Amino acid sequence: MRTWSSGARLLLGATGLALLVIVTPAVAGPLDGPGAQKALVCSACHGFAGNSRGDTVPILAGADAAYLKKALSDYAGGRRPSPEMEPYAKMALHFGVDEIVAYFASQPRQATPVKTDRAAVQRGRAAAASCTVCHGADGKGDRAKLIPDLTGQPSGYLQNQLLLFKQDQRSPGDAQLKALKLLIQSLPDETLADLAAYYSSLR
Amino acid sequence: MTQLSRRDFLRATAAGVGLGAAAGGVLGGCAAPVKGDLARKSGRRVVVIGGGWGGATAAKYVRLQDPSIEVILLEPNRTFVSCPFSNLVLSGVESIDTLTFGYDRLRAHGVKVRHETATAIEPDTKRVRIGEGYLEYDRLIVAPGVDFMWDQVEGVAGRESTVLHAWKAGPQTVELASRLQALPAGGVVLMTVPPAPYRCPPGPYERACQIAWYLKTKKPDAKLVVLDANNDIVSKTALFKAAFRNYPNLDYRPTSKIERVDLEAREVVPAIGDRVRYDVLNLIPPQRAGAIAIQGGLADTNNRWCEVNHVTFESPKRAGVHVIGDATTGLPVPKSGNIANATGKICATAVVHLLNGKEPPVLAPGNTCYSWVSDREAIAVVNAYRIDNGKVVQIEQKLTPRAAVSVAQNSIAWRTSIWNDVLG
Numbered sequence: 001m002r003t004w005s006s007g008a009r010l011l012l013g014a015t016g017l018a019l020l021v022i023v024t025p026a027v028a029g030p031l032d033g034p035g036a037q038k039a040l041v042c043s044a045c046h047g048f049a050g051n052s053r054g055d056t057v058p059i060l061a062g063a064d065a066a067y068l069k070k071a072l073s074d075y076a077g078g079r080r081p082s083p084e085m086e087p088y089a090k091m092a093l094h095f096g097v098d099e100i101v102a103y104f105a106s107q108p109r110q111a112t113p114v115k116t117d118r119a120a121v122q123r124g125r126a127a128a129a130s131c132t133v134c135h136g137a138d139g140k141g142d143r144a145k146l147i148p149d150l151t152g153q154p155s156g157y158l159q160n161q162l163l164l165f166k167q168d169q170r171s172p173g174d175a176q177l178k179a180l181k182l183l184i185q186s187l188p189d190e191t192l193a194d195l196a197a198y199y200s201s202l203r
Numbered sequence: 204m205t206q207l208s209r210r211d212f213l214r215a216t217a218a219g220v221g222l223g224a225a226a227g228g229v230l231g232g233c234a235a236p237v238k239g240d241l242a243r244k245s246g247r248r249v250v251v252i253g254g255g256w257g258g259a260t261a262a263k264y265v266r267l268q269d270p271s272i273e274v275i276l277l278e279p280n281r282t283f284v285s286c287p288f289s290n291l292v293l294s295g296v297e298s299i300d301t302l303t304f305g306y307d308r309l310r311a312h313g314v315k316v317r318h319e320t321a322t323a324i325e326p327d328t329k330r331v332r333i334g335e336g337y338l339e340y341d342r343l344i345v346a347p348g349v350d351f352m353w354d355q356v357e358g359v360a361g362r363e364s365t366v367l368h369a370w371k372a373g374p375q376t377v378e379l380a381s382r383l384q385a386l387p388a389g390g391v392v393l394m395t396v397p398p399a400p401y402r403c404p405p406g407p408y409e410r411a412c413q414i415a416w417y418l419k420t421k422k423p424d425a426k427l428v429v430l431d432a433n434n435d436i437v438s439k440t441a442l443f444k445a446a447f448r449n450y451p452n453l454d455y456r457p458t459s460k461i462e463r464v465d466l467e468a469r470e471v472v473p474a475i476g477d478r479v480r481y482d483v484l485n486l487i488p489p490q491r492a493g494a495i496a497i498q499g500g501l502a503d504t505n506n507r508w509c510e511v512n513h514v515t516f517e518s519p520k521r522a523g524v525h526v527i528g529d530a531t532t533g534l535p536v537p538k539s540g541n542i543a544n545a546t547g548k549i550c551a552t553a554v555v556h557l558l559n560g561k562e563p564p565v566l567a568p569g570n571t572c573y574s575w576v577s578d579r580e581a582i583a584v585v586n587a588y589r590i591d592n593g594k595v596v597q598i599e600q601k602l603t604p605r606a607a608v609s610v611a612q613n614s615i616a617w618r619t620s621i622w623n624d625v626l627g
Contacts, residue, residue, distance in 0.1 A: 037566060038566065041548070044541055045621065047623065052620055053623055055619075083601040084583060090599055091588065095567075160609070
């Protein structure tokens with residue numbers, strides 16, 4: 001029989017905490033926040049309270065609400081082509097996107113339990129100098145400019161997004177992303193994998 | 204018998220003895236049947252029948268949303284074996300151990316898991332019978348999954364247990380895998396697909412791909428014949444048709460409802476077309492809601508599936524009784540693990556609201572469904588829904604454009620999160 005991963009144990013820890021919080025009505029728990037019920041459907045892929053445990057599905061907990069809202073709008077509008085996300089994004093817009101993104105933004109983020117290769121992380125750190133211009137030395141991004149916090153996201157998700165940018169399949173024609181795409185297109189795929197590992201390893 | 208099923212059996216037996224001893228007060232090693240109230244109800248209580256994708260999710264989410272509600276989950280099996288991904292056990296791409304979980308994490312949420320079989324529902328007294336005993340409930344959630352309509356398969360009466368369906372993941376899955384491994388050179392594997400609706404619409408076609416991939420790789424002279432009672436591939440049709448083209452050893456025959464099985468001659472006779480001789484048979488029988496739903500008067504006039512309120516999942520036939528997962532009908536959703544999980548959460552939310560005297564929120568399910576068409580590539584269909592005039596209606600359905608490794612990787616991420624959502 002299978003034993004639960006360390007990531008799963010982390011989740012249990014958080015859930016145990018949530019129970020304690022829920023019985024104290026003054027404090028909102030993970031299922032009390034605005035949008036919590038509307039976001040229930042999301043946990044199948046994105047994990048309880050938006051803390052995805054998988055490698056290619058992003059963690060939504062603690063993400064910037066405006067960034068999440070733009071992402072859902074882009075998925076629904078086909079600007080981020082994804083057969084998996086497009087229907088759900090339309091569903092989120094139907095049920096109330098502001099409540100749903102506010103819910104995820106208010107949840108404490110647990111870094112991905114998916115391990116990264118140490119050598120890849122080191123290579124990625126060395127290659128990340130250009131990324132820090134926008135994402136910051138700590139990888140936390142800039143909320144005012146809708147630049148996302150990359151730290152602790154699963155490396156598979158980060159790598160896939162880098163490849164989508166490189167192939168201009170994510171937000172094609174978006175002027176704000178032009179410099180980003182030129183930079184990514186100058187890098188070999190192996191380096192993109194290293195960058196993904198590096199940012200995934202940051203806390 | 205395989206190692207796994209033997210181990211499971213031993214585990215179940217040992218634990219079963221322990222349970223009998225604890226509950227019945229054993230004298231001379233012979234457990235007396237337990238009568239009367241099995242656990243006196245002191246506060247508000249939800250009983251959940253069935254610890255699969257829907258029931259386990261519902262039990263957990265009632266506790267998460269209101270820990271003052273007692274939740275008792277009745278599930279005869281001591282382990283949860285994931286049906287999604289079990290087709291990959293047949294091709295050797297996945298192990299059954301990877302798909303097998305205990306219920307300990309639900310207990311950590313305060314769910315009282317009892318490995319017992321609900322034998323009857325008594326809505327008038329709000330009781331669930333377990334043999335001679337009973338449990339009282341304030342709200343009952345029935346997640347019985349499917350049962351097989353063996354009476355519709357001529358030629359197997361009395362010998363149902365010898366025919367492998369492998370449509371409930373577990374020992375039968377492992378047994379079918381070992382029979383495929385033992386298939387003689389040039390052998391024929393025969394799989395039959397029941398008429399829709401049945402559990403997991405794309406499941407038979409994923410299985411066909413997995414078996415065909417295995418034969419192509421390991422048994423190059425063997426072939427797979429699929430007799431499909433339906434007029435075409437039921438789900439992800441174009442994507443499966445493209446996948447089937449990679450398997451010249453796969454002989455797919457639509458509109459081939461089986462009329463009779465001859466277990467001695469090892470032959471299946473379809474209503475139309477030639478009889479097929481097989482070396483390994485995988486017969487997926489026609490299905491209906493689990494027996495407890497039929498007994499409890501929850502099923503429709505055909506005694507097959509259960510109508511439900513689309514927002515609360517309460518049965519229109521029995522107040523206070525909710526039905527979720529594969530057993531339901533009337534919603535435009537597939538009978539999938541993801542839908543069972545989604546409806547489990549919605550139903551739990553409704554039940555918590557109703558027990559607290561509040562109006563249940565209007566929520567809709569979603570469905571993400573992956574099928575592996577080789578040892579590394581998968582396809583997917585995604586459905587999103589809303590509620591319109593109290594009914595679930597589809598917002599959109601999307602399919603992946605083609606089979607891809609990236610889709611298979613997404614399916615691994617999906618299972619990691621959803622197994623946690625159901626049981627973690």
